[in-house]
Amino acid sequence: MNMVVCVKRVPDTAESEVHIDASGKDIEKSRLSFGINECDNYAVEEAIQIKERLGGTVTVISLGGKENDEVIRMALAKGGDEAIRLEDDAFAGGDGFAVAKALAAAIKGLEYDIVFTGALADDDGYAVVPVALAELLGVPHATYVKKVEILEDGKKVKVGRELEGGLLEFLEMDLPCVLGIQTGINEPRYASFKGIKQAAKKEIAIKSAADLGLDPSEVGEAGSWAVLEKFTLPVVGEMAEILEGDPDETAAKLAAILKEKGLV
Amino acid sequence: MYDTRNEERLEELSERPEIWDCTTCYTCAARCPKGLEPLEVLIGLRSIQIEEGRVQPTVRDALESIFKDGNPWGSPRAKRLDWVKDLEVKILEPEAEETTDVLLFICCTDAYDPRVMKVAQALVKVLDAAGVDFGLIGEDESCCGSEVRRLGEEGLFEMCDEENVELLNSFNVNRIVAISPHCYNTLKKEYHGLKHPVLHYTELVAQLLEDGKLQLKGELPKVVTYHDPCFLGKQNDIYDEPRYIITRIPGVEFREFDRCRERSLCCEGGGGKMWVESESKEERLAEIRVTDAKELGAEVIAVACPFCLLTLEDATKVKGIEEEMRVADILELLAEAL
Numbered sequence: 298m299n300m301v302v303c304v305k306r307v308p309d310t311a312e313s314e315v316h317i318d319a320s321g322k323d324i325e326k327s328r329l330s331f332g333i334n335e336c337d338n339y340a341v342e343e344a345i346q347i348k349e350r351l352g353g354t355v356t357v358i359s360l361g362g363k364e365n366d367e368v369i370r371m372a373l374a375k376g377g378d379e380a381i382r383l384e385d386d387a388f389a390g391g392d393g394f395a396v397a398k399a400l401a402a403a404i405k406g407l408e409y410d411i412v413f414t415g416a417l418a419d420d421d422g423y424a425v426v427p428v429a430l431a432e433l434l435g436v437p438h439a440t441y442v443k444k445v446e447i448l449e450d451g452k453k454v455k456v457g458r459e460l461e462g463g464l465l466e467f468l469e470m471d472l473p474c475v476l477g478i479q480t481g482i483n484e485p486r487y488a489s490f491k492g493i494k495q496a497a498k499k500e501i502a503i504k505s506a507a508d509l510g511l512d513p514s515e516v517g518e519a520g521s522w523a524v525l526e527k528f529t530l531p532v533v534g535e536m537a538e539i540l541e542g543d544p545d546e547t548a549a550k551l552a553a554i555l556k557e558k559g560l561v
Numbered sequence: 562m563y564d565t566r567n568e569e570r571l572e573e574l575s576e577r578p579e580i581w582d583c584t585t586c587y588t589c590a591a592r593c594p595k596g597l598e599p600l601e602v603l604i605g606l607r608s609i610q611i612e613e614g615r616v617q618p619t620v621r622d623a624l625e626s627i628f629k630d631g632n633p634w635g636s637p638r639a640k641r642l643d644w645v646k647d648l649e650v651k652i653l654e655p656e657a658e659e660t661t662d663v664l665l666f667i668c669c670t671d672a673y674d675p676r677v678m679k680v681a682q683a684l685v686k687v688l689d690a691a692g693v694d695f696g697l698i699g700e701d702e703s704c705c706g707s708e709v710r711r712l713g714e715e716g717l718f719e720m721c722d723e724e725n726v727e728l729l730n731s732f733n734v735n736r737i738v739a740i741s742p743h744c745y746n747t748l749k750k751e752y753h754g755l756k757h758p759v760l761h762y763t764e765l766v767a768q769l770l771e772d773g774k775l776q777l778k779g780e781l782p783k784v785v786t787y788h789d790p791c792f793l794g795k796q797n798d799i800y801d802e803p804r805y806i807i808t809r810i811p812g813v814e815f816r817e818f819d820r821c822r823e824r825s826l827c828c829e830g831g832g833g834k835m836w837v838e839s840e841s842k843e844e845r846l847a848e849i850r851v852t853d854a855k856e857l858g859a860e861v862i863a864v865a866c867p868f869c870l871l872t873l874e875d876a877t878k879v880k881g882i883e884e885e886m887r888v889a890d891i892l893e894l895l896a897e898a899l
Binding site: 309312313314328329330331332375484485486487488489490491492493494543544 | 611612613614615616618620621624625628629630635636637638639640675714715716717719720
């Protein structure tokens with residue numbers, strides 16, 4: 298089973314305050330830490346677990362600058378075999394469709410049975426890449442995949458898609474295919490520091506738009522269907538009440554409010 | 562007999578869940594008549610699992626957070642100084658011309674945990690009251706790696722060692738004072754090439770009291786006992802300074818645990834246990850400890866370690882005695898007695 302996993306490096310905003318930068322088209326990232334997109338981390342684990350069961354290879358692909366090497370190396374440390382990084386100034390500002398075009402161009406030349414992506418990205422949340430990528434590659438796809446079972450000696454796959462309320466929708470499809478992986482499908486392993494160091498010895502192949510046979514007009518902002526106009530913060534509503542004080546005080550205030558409103 | 566060169570056998574041993582129950586308290590080594598350190602064998606077995614990436618998700622997240630953000634609590638560096646709030650503290654500049662007497666090394670748990678933050682705040686108040694010239698590293702401060710090493714993540718510990726030694730050596734200070742015994746032990750005994758002497762805060766504060774630089778005006782009319790942190794007592798022989806400080810607080814009636822000093826019972830907070838779900842169904846040691854304190858007639862259990870504070874306080878809640886039994890760091894008691 299030969300597999301490709303597409304990974305994205307994203308800022309970790311769960312614990313941080315997010316501010317819009319001067320351009321209005323991005324957030325201030327200088328004080329944020331970065332790591333692998335959460336769904337992508339589960340996608341990496343799923344590919345490696347399948348490789349451990351059935352054999353084959355796992356190729357890791359990421360679009361971005363040298364800073365992406367850290368997330369690539371973590372995936373290699375966990376069991377990835379080869380890595381490709383797509384780097385070109387022409388890729389900047391691309392929407393999900395433009396990103397999918399670059400990924401498709403890189404994947405077309407590979408032998409693959411399954412391409413894994415995360416179901417959606419933590420930063421822009423488009424959830425476009427797996428669908429557009431499958432379309433460009435001319436293969437079937439499934440998104441929000443919470444279960445993967447390889448059938449008939451690797452010719453077919455049965456996947457469970459997560460729907461509302463935890464309901465799983467099961468589909469069967471021919472390989473090759475593209476699967477957008479949802480969090481919780483497995484328990485991602487730890488990449489040890491030594492493992493990451495050793496993975497640094499593995500070569501990461503760098504490919505530009507020209508290497509992929511793509512014209513600059515096809516990728517990045519020029520090749521996008523959607524162009525980011527601006528970010529705005531939600532307007533502060535009047536119903537919101539911010540509780541102040543230390544955790545003991547705020548918890549007591551919150552409990553009092555919930556009781557008063559008859560919610561508990 | 563175990564063949565240490567039999568990798569299969571080691572692999573098999575490393576899969577036993579009990580290896581994660583060790584708190585690395587050092588009792589086994591302190592009492593070993595042959596001078597061995599059995600805990601190191603368990604740490605070695607853990608490292609086999611770590612190298613294969615097979616660890617509990619909570620351990621994985623703590624280690625990844627240290628690699629990414631320099632702390633095990635999943636918080637960004639940008640929040641590392643939140644504990645300072647409205648206190649005025651000097652942030653040290655690397656390679657400064659002027660020497661600062663003390664660099665305070667703030668443990669990640671003191672920096673990020675809302676309960677333990679109060680201990681770091683109390684330390685600032687106490688040092689200010691004694692007129693000590695001190696400063697903090699600020700947002701660049703990173704985890705010491707004590708728990709990293711004990712979880713078996715040798716490679717990541719080497720990174721902590723290298724990066725922290727380089728950072729700490731860049732400051733023009735006379736000495737480093739660590740607030741946590743875990744940081745203290747690691748900085749003092751496990752780092753390579755650190756040029757500044759390292760003290761635990763109890764050593765500094767005891768000296769300040771002895772020199773008359775710290776005056777205590779308040780009263781604490783309570784029965785107080787002291788729980789020896791393993792990394793301060795058993796592992797570094799610091800037993801007298803904490804007791805000296807506590808007994809200088811006016812009004813305190815001090816009582817010793819039966820199991821005190823080198824016989825002190827571990828609270829189970831060390832050895833990475835803050836992130837490991839225990840396999841053991843036995844009563845937690847911290848619960849035994851607070852029950853012992855109650856029988857002793859103590860009203861306050863004084864501690865000198867962030868992990869002891871959290872585990873013992875938690876145990877008073879489990880035992881339903883949190884109203885009658887206070888768990889507090891020595892620094893909190895001192896700050897109240899200023």
